[in-house]
Amino acid sequence: MTTPRDLFIVTVYDAAARPVEQGDLSLALAGAELVDLLDAGAVTLDDELIVPAPEGGTGDRLLDEAMAALTREAPYESVEDWLWRRGRGLSAAYLAVLEADGTVARQRRRWLPLPTERTELADSPERARAHERWTSGEPVLASLAAAVGIQDEAPKDLAGAASDATVTVVAAVTGAVTELAAVRQRREIEDAAFDNVWRGL
Numbered sequence: 001m002t003t004p005r006d007l008f009i010v011t012v013y014d015a016a017a018r019p020v021e022q023g024d025l026s027l028a029l030a031g032a033e034l035v036d037l038l039d040a041g042a043v044t045l046d047d048e049l050i051v052p053a054p055e056g057g058t059g060d061r062l063l064d065e066a067m068a069a070l071t072r073e074a075p076y077e078s079v080e081d082w083l084w085r086r087g088r089g090l091s092a093a094y095l096a097v098l099e100a101d102g103t104v105a106r107q108r109r110r111w112l113p114l115p116t117e118r119t120e121l122a123d124s125p126e127r128a129r130a131h132e133r134w135t136s137g138e139p140v141l142a143s144l145a146a147a148v149g150i151q152d153e154a155p156k157d158l159a160g161a162a163s164d165a166t167v168t169v170v171a172a173v174t175g176a177v178t179e180l181a182a183v184r185q186r187r188e189i190e191d192a193a194f195d196n197v198w199r200g201l
Contacts, residue, residue, distance in 0.1 A: 001126050002060050004032035007144050008094045009103075009130040021184075022091045024148045024177045029094060030087035031173035032144055033066040034079065038165050042067055045165040048172070049076040062097055079172040087176075103127070140166060147174040 007028060011020050034050070037043045040058055044051045052070040069086060071077040077085070098104040103126050133141050139161040146154035147170065154174075159167055 001129050002032070002058075002063055003036045003141065003144070004029045004062065004094060005060075005098070005103075005126065006130040006133050006141055007032045008091070008098065009127060010134040010141070010145060011148060011150055012095075013127075014131055014134055018150045020148045020150060021180075023087075023180050026087040026090040027083050027176045027180065028144050028148045028173050029090045030066075030083045031079075031147075031169050031176075033063055033086065034082065034169050035140060035144075035166050036063055037066065038163065038169070043070065045079070045168060046076070048078050048080070048168060050079060050082055051076055062093065079169055080176060083172060083176045140170070143170045144173060147177050149177075 008025070011025055011028075034043070036058070038045070040063075042053050042056065042058065044053070050070060052067070052072050055067065055072075058064055058067065066086060095104065103124055134145075137155060139155045139158045142151065143154045143158050145151055154170075155161075158170065162170075
């Protein structure tokens with residue numbers, strides 16, 4: 001398992017009482033991928049620029065896709081730009097992969113007036129590992145979860161438990177999620193103003 005897979009599982013299932021916007025989760029998944037690539041030595045950060053190491057493989061399909069998507073020539077991409085570019089639709093990609101490998105299954109509910117489908121988390125080693133990491137309060141996972149709002153505060157010990165590069169990535173995720181929330185709020189205000197104009201005509 002990887003940090004983004006663990007994050008997806010705990011965000012969508014273990015912390016389902018606090019639903020997360022898909023866009024927020026996608027940004028955090030892109031950040032989690034970058035954290036794992038840093039840990040694997042597949043990238044380094046030069047200030048906030050992502051500098052790839054020579055190409056290799058991680059053994060995880062989506063992390064390998066992330067590696068293949070890296071900008072490999074100067075000027076390198078910033079962490080913030082990576083989050084927005086890689087994060088586009090990433091939560092849906094993780095759901096599809098987790099369904100394909102059997103970690104998540106669609107359960108059909110026939111007793112409702114119309115048949116519906118919802119995803120359920122399979123009882124698996126992957127689920128147990130993600131749950132253990134979550135309940136232990138592991139700082140990186142907890143910080144990413146806090147960035148998308150499924151817990152109120154980020155752990156204060158992240159800097160002592162993670163590299164400076166990882167701290168930079170988590171801070172960028174938090175900033176991007178905040179920016180996305182502001183964009184949503186502006187759109188809601190603009191839509192409400194537009195509706196009021198139409199009602200006034």
